Amino acid sequence: MQTSIGETPALEARIRHPRAIQPLWLRVTHWLNALAALVMMFSGWRIYDASPVFAQFVIPTSITLGGWLGGALQWHFAAMWLLFFNGLFYLAMNLATGRWRTKFFPLSARAVLHDLRAALTGRLSHADLSQYNAVQKLAYLVAIADLVVLVLSGLAIWKSVQFPLLRELMGGYDRARVVHFCAMTLLAAFVLVHVTMVALVPRSLLTMLRGR
DSSP: OOOOGGGHHHHHHHHHSOOOSSOHHHHHHHHHHHHHHHHHHHHHHHHHHHSOSSTTOOOOGGGOSSSSHHHHHHHHHHHHHHHHHHHHHHHHHHHHHTHHHHHHOSOOHHHHHHHHHHHHTTOOOOSOTTSOOHHHHHHHHHHHHHHHHHHHHHHHHHTTTTOHHHHHHTTSHHHHHHHHHHHHHHHHHHHHHHHHHHHHSTHHHHHHHHOO
C-alpha cells in the first residue's frame, strides 16, 4: 500500500508517537487502586487474626501488615479512604469516557467459555493488547464488584450502628464479617491469577506503565 507525500508526515508522527493503549488517568488510578487493595488485604489479615471468623484458620503474621491490631487498623483505614475516592474517580472516568461500554461489553457466557478453553490450551491470542478477551472482561468486572462488596461489608462492620440497613442487608454483624472475609479471599485469588497472567504476557505490564 503506497502513501502519498502529504500523508507521510502524519504517518511518521503516528509511528514515532503511537496511540496510547491505556490513558494516563487509567494507569494512575489502576496503580493507586492496586496499592490500596494490597494494603487493605495485608492489614486486614492482621485484623482478622485478632478475632478469626473461622477459629481453625489463622493467617501467618509474617504475611500481614501492621505489626499489631492497632497498627493494622491504622493502615486499613488509611488505605480504605484511598480506595474509596480513587475507586469513585476510576468508575466515573470509565463511564464518562465510554470506556466501560467499549472495553467490557458485549460479554456472553459462550464467549467466556470459548476464550477460557483457548487460554487453557495455549491458543488464546494476545496480539492486540488494546482489546480485552472475554475472560479478562469477566475477571475485571468481578474484581470491581468484589471491591464494592468489600467496601460495603467493611462499612457494615466498622459502623454497624450508624448503618443498620446495610448491616441487615449483610445478614447481621457476624455474617457481614463472613462476607468481608470471603470477598477478601476472592480478591486475593484475583491478584494471584492477575500477576500470573502478567508474568505470562509481560507486554501487558509495559502498557500499564508506559501506556503503549
